[in-house]
Amino acid sequence: MKTKYMNPYLAGFFLGVVLLATIFITGRGLGASGAIKSVVVATVDGVAPSHAENSQFYSTYVGPGKDNPLKSWLVFEMAGVVIGAFISGLVSDRLKIVTEAGPRVGTRLRWMFAALGGALFGIGAQFARGCTSGAALSGMAVLSTAGFVTMMAIFGTGYAVAYVARKLWL
Amino acid sequence: MGPFVPEVISDQLNLVVALILGIGFGFALEQAGFSSSRRLAGVFYGYDFTVLRVFFTAAVTAMSGVLLLGYFGLLDTDAIFVNPTWLRPAVAGGAIMGVGFVLGGYCPGTSVCAAAIGKIDAMFFVGGGLFGVLAFGEMYPLYHGFYESTPLGSIKIFDSLGMSQGMFAFLLIVIAVGAFAGTTVIEKRVNKKSAPSLGFSTRNHLIAGAGVVALGIVFIFLPDRKTHIIDRVSNPAYLSTHPVKLMTADELAFRIVDHEPRMRIIDIRTPAACAKLALPGSSNIQVRDLFGKDWITMLSQRHVKKVLVADSEPEEHAACLLLEKLGYENIAALHGGLDAFNATIMNPSAVIPAGTRWDTDVFRFRETARKDILAMIEKNKNGGSKEIKKVKKIQGGC
Numbered sequence: 001m002k003t004k005y006m007n008p009y010l011a012g013f014f015l016g017v018v019l020l021a022t023i024f025i026t027g028r029g030l031g032a033s034g035a036i037k038s039v040v041v042a043t044v045d046g047v048a049p050s051h052a053e054n055s056q057f058y059s060t061y062v063g064p065g066k067d068n069p070l071k072s073w074l075v076f077e078m079a080g081v082v083i084g085a086f087i088s089g090l091v092s093d094r095l096k097i098v099t100e101a102g103p104r105v106g107t108r109l110r111w112m113f114a115a116l117g118g119a120l121f122g123i124g125a126q127f128a129r130g131c132t133s134g135a136a137l138s139g140m141a142v143l144s145t146a147g148f149v150t151m152m153a154i155f156g157t158g159y160a161v162a163y164v165a166r167k168l169w170l
Numbered sequence: 171m172g173p174f175v176p177e178v179i180s181d182q183l184n185l186v187v188a189l190i191l192g193i194g195f196g197f198a199l200e201q202a203g204f205s206s207s208r209r210l211a212g213v214f215y216g217y218d219f220t221v222l223r224v225f226f227t228a229a230v231t232a233m234s235g236v237l238l239l240g241y242f243g244l245l246d247t248d249a250i251f252v253n254p255t256w257l258r259p260a261v262a263g264g265a266i267m268g269v270g271f272v273l274g275g276y277c278p279g280t281s282v283c284a285a286a287i288g289k290i291d292a293m294f295f296v297g298g299g300l301f302g303v304l305a306f307g308e309m310y311p312l313y314h315g316f317y318e319s320t321p322l323g324s325i326k327i328f329d330s331l332g333m334s335q336g337m338f339a340f341l342l343i344v345i346a347v348g349a350f351a352g353t354t355v356i357e358k359r360v361n362k363k364s365a366p367s368l369g370f371s372t373r374n375h376l377i378a379g380a381g382v383v384a385l386g387i388v389f390i391f392l393p394d395r396k397t398h399i400i401d402r403v404s405n406p407a408y409l410s411t412h413p414v415k416l417m418t419a420d421e422l423a424f425r426i427v428d429h430e431p432r433m434r435i436i437d438i439r440t441p442a443a444c445a446k447l448a449l450p451g452s453s454n455i456q457v458r459d460l461f462g463k464d465w466i467t468m469l470s471q472r473h474v475k476k477v478l479v480a481d482s483e484p485e486e487h488a489a490c491l492l493l494e495k496l497g498y499e500n501i502a503a504l505h506g507g508l509d510a511f512n513a514t515i516m517n518p519s520a521v522i523p524a525g526t527r528w529d530t531d532v533f534r535f536r537e538t539a540r541k542d543i544l545a546m547i548e549k550n551k552n553g554g555s556k557e558i559k560k561v562k563k564i565q566g567g568c
Contacts, residue, residue, distance in 0.1 A: 006201040006203075008202055008223035009223055009378065011224050012223055012224040014201070015202065017231060018194040019195075019228060021191065023245075024172040024244075025191075026173055027249055027250045027251055029253075031566075032277070033278045033299070033303075036303055040307065041307075044304070055308075055310065056310050056311055073188045074188070076185045076186075076192065077191060077195065078282060079192060080189040080191065081192045081193070081279065081286070082282060082285075084194060084199075085197065085205060085283035085286035086287060087197060088197045088200035089200055089286065089288075092200075092201070094205070095287050096287070099289070100291055112294075115294040115295065116298060117270040117272075117275065117295055117298065118298025118299040118302060120269055121267050121274065121278055121295075121299055121302060122303040123266055123302045123306045124264065124270060128262075128264050129256065129567055130567055131278045132267070132280075136264075137228060139252075140229040142236060143326045143338065144254075144255065144324065144327065145327045146256070147253055148327045150263065150264040151264070154268045155213075156264075157264065162214035165273060169208065169215055
């Protein structure tokens with residue numbers, strides 16, 4: 001039997017304390033999409049180093065005198081996220097290989113839309129310089145204008161298109 | 171005083187810190203139920219507002235903590251990373267992510283959490299994310315111009331809206347608590363059988379909500395620590411009751427041409443004014459930066475006299491009192507400010523007060539000092555300023 005989720009306000013408070021500790025200790029916020037970018041940049045650099053160095057985008061992160069993109073704060077933080085989430089799943093008995101989908105959606109379709117949603121997040125997070133964690137949540141904590149703008153754009157658009165996509169979830 | 175990177179915690183150790191904080195982050199996200207896409211998507215259909223509750227509670231908690239730590243001087247809020255704003259790309263990127271959220275049911279952080287506990291759809295989401303970044307990188311030249319457009323720097327939301335920091339914090343808290351209450355009503359109507367809020371204790375949640383709003387009211391009256399202290403020491407009444415040591419223009423000129431090693435000149439004017447003309451060997455420091463860590467080594471040398479210069483004496487006076495408040499010693503203000511210095515030393519037709527037998531000596535001294543100082547300024551210009559402040563800003567963002 002699965003354990004119940006934590007009260008959301010309590011979980012939010014705990015998450016806020018982790019974010020506050022991050023800001024207090026390191027002077028920066030939490031993030032997620034930056035780690036995904038680092039993995040992509042490192043892979044491109046490994047497979048086609050000359051392509052990476054000649055590209056306007058990748059060359060900002062790789063090249064002579066620059067650290068391996070995987071040796072970045074967010075990559076280590078996301079490694080921690082994997083561990084932390086796994087521990088949480090373990091103690092709450094939620095470890096299970098399963099596909100979760102809306103009641104009217106088959107497994108294949110769910111996978112396709114999940115990958116599509118991920119791709120859109122990958123692109124959008126580059127334009128916004130961060131995703132829900134790095135730009136919206138961490139930005140709001142330090143009262144950055146970008147944080148609030150990104151948050152409203154994400155959720156505003158989400159509500160705007162939710163009706164069209166209702167068959168995926170309802 | 172935080173933050174502890176890079177002075178206390180090295181870049182290497184910071185990676186270990188990242189891992190530990192990441193574990194807390196992942197644990198909190200998973201416990202909140204963010205490893206379930208149906209739960210996350212619920213926020214858009216009204217059957218489960220967990221996302222909104224967790225997200226806003228976390229934002230309000232962290233923001234309140236930053237404000238309080240800043241107020242008590244435990245965290246230098248000018249030193250922390252504030253995500254810079256590129257307005258149009260932020261809106262466009264957010265909109266793309268909003269569509270991705272509804273279609274995919276996750277965001278990057280939550281997808282990694284869900285993948286870690288075995289959700290296959292989350293693994294597809296992560297794979298899609300990797301592909302999305304690759305696609306962005308490969309087509310980057312197409313929208314490079316847009317990507318870099320409307321850069322506004324590290325601006326803050328309360329400035330953008332033209333209100334005080336405390337007032338904004340209060341309004342955000344009120345909006346958050348209002349949203350919590352409103353969405354709970356919606357959720358119970360939409361999802362009569364299994365709304366998460368059905369299990370909440372109304373009484374406890376009301377008490378907690380009232381407590382948070384009370385904290386918000388405190389924020390309205392909570393001034394920014396640095397602004398508060400600067401305002402206090404700049405008050406004319408405070409200045410008149412708290413005198414500081416003064417140095418005359420002649421003495422300062424003598425010490426400059428004498429290359430006095432135990433004196434440092436701190437110029438608190440704007441960088442633009444200093445770029446035009448500044449005393450030889452002076453360091454340009456903005457008053458707000460006197461709080462920071464960058465100048466502690468120089469300011470805490472007790473045997474070195476720190477002479478503050480600005481256009482007028484009251485500005486110098488206030489800065490001296492601020493330094494004394496911060497615990498520094500051996501501070502003086504230039505008598506009459508740079509206006510007096512320019513009028514007597516740097517102006518060849520300055521009138522020498524007649525009547526004493528030292529008139530000719532004073533005149534000759536000032537004449538020589540002016541030439542020497544001008545020569546020193548000229549030499550510094552050619553040789554480049556020796557005082558280059560090293561700025562090691564904390565980097566952040568995704």
